[in-house]
Amino acid sequence: MKTLEELRKIREKAQNEMKMRNSESRVKVVVGMGTSGIALGARDVMKAILDEVSNRKLTDVLVTQTGEKGLSSMEPVVDVIEKGKPKITYGNVTPENARKIVVEHIVNGKVVSDLVVATKND
Amino acid sequence: MQDISLHILDILENAISAEAKKIELSINVNEKENILSIRIKDDGKGIDEELLQEVENPFYTTKKERIKKVGLGIPLFKQHALMTDGDFSLKSEKDAGTVINVVFQYDHIDRMPMGDLESTLLNTIFSHPEVDFEIILQRQNSHETKEKFSTSAIRRILGDVPLTYPDVMDFIKENIKRSLKKIKVEEL
Ligand SMILES: Nc1ncnc2c1ncn2[C@@H]1O[C@H](COP(=O)(O)OP(=O)(O)OP(=O)(O)O)[C@@H](O)[C@H]1O
Numbered sequence A: 001m002k003t004l005e006e007l008r009k010i011r012e013k014a015q016n017e018m019k020m021r022n023s024e025s026r027v028k029v030v031v032g033m034g035t036s037g038i039a040l041g042a043r044d045v046m047k048a049i050l051d052e053v054s055n056r057k058l059t060d061v062l063v064t065q066t067g068e069k070g071l072s073s074m075e076p077v078v079d080v081i082e083k084g085k086p087k088i089t090y091g092n093v094t095p096e097n098a099r100k101i102v103v104e105h106i107v108n109g110k111v112v113s114d115l116v117v118a119t120k121n122d
Numbered sequence B: 001m002q003d004i005s006l007h008i009l010d011i012l013e014n015a016i017s018a019e020a021k022k023i024e025l026s027i028n029v030n031e032k033e034n035i036l037s038i039r040i041k042d043d044g045k046g047i048d049e050e051l052l053q054e055v056e057n058p059f060y061t062t063k064k065e066r067i068k069k070v071g072l073g074i075p076l077f078k079q080h081a082l083m084t085d086g087d088f089s090l091k092s093e094k095d096a097g098t099v100i101n102v103v104f105q106y107d108h109i110d111r112m113p114m115g116d117l118e119s120t121l122l123n124t125i126f127s128h129p130e131v132d133f134e135i136i137l138q139r140q141n142s143h144e145t146k147e148k149f150s151t152s153a154i155r156r157i158l159g160d161v162p163l164t165y166p167d168v169m170d171f172i173k174e175n176i177k178r179s180l181k182k183i184k185v186e187e188l
């Protein structure tokens, strides 16, 4: 492993930052990672999302994946969940589309309507 | 499924669905013995005996949202291993956990490539920062290389700083990359 000293420095920096803002996440992004999703390219979709989120330092976005997904005909599938808003499900997502979803929907707040396959109020 | 690292991702995600708190992944490549083996152990809710009889067969799933109950992840992995005259075993105990052992014959013409193991590992770690991952990568040819990676060790130092803090993500990424380079994963 890389030096633990380095990790301690990161901790100090992060703790100082965390004191100044609340760390609650604003958006949750869920990528369907069941067998059919994986077979249809969900791993690279996830990779693209993580890449955008980390390059843009979007610390208020929670990115996760789940094997519990049933929309096999529209995989890869990505859910975007924001508090107080309907859950938006994107289907047949490519890595390129995934980057677009991060920029347009998550950063700029505009749903990418042509990629939406379901909208659900909770 | 086109490569082994995609199967590993699938099995890791099964373990997460089973509410595992700790997942151990070991990959061992021994060219002299002509073996590429994978072991994935979790402490999730396990599989009861009745279900255990069936999970290695195609089309078994407990997923409820599907009309047709199709479970393909485990049977496909098994099939791909057996195609190389390898081996597959799944042991599980209700409320204790599950361990899957998969052996491929290393130089068999039907052995799938390892593929993008880096993405499998990073996606899974960053998606489930609350889970402890213990990863052991081992390669034995003329000399032995053994790389260990543990998210619980990292978390101990981080305290209340999350694993998904950007600099921590970079740190983890660099470590995983370096370990994969040491075992020359691109040759696999
Ligand atoms: N690690 C595990 N712990 C507990 N139960 C498991 C584990 N792995 C698999 N199972 C059980 O075995 C079933 C079959 O698994 P399998 O991966 O073959 O299919 P699936 O996950 O149900 O669907 P698919 O993989 O096709 O998306 C699962 O539905 C689950 O009930």
Ligand SMILES: [Mg+2]
Pocket: A034, A035, A067, B010, B013, B014, B073, B074
């Ligand atoms: Mg599965």
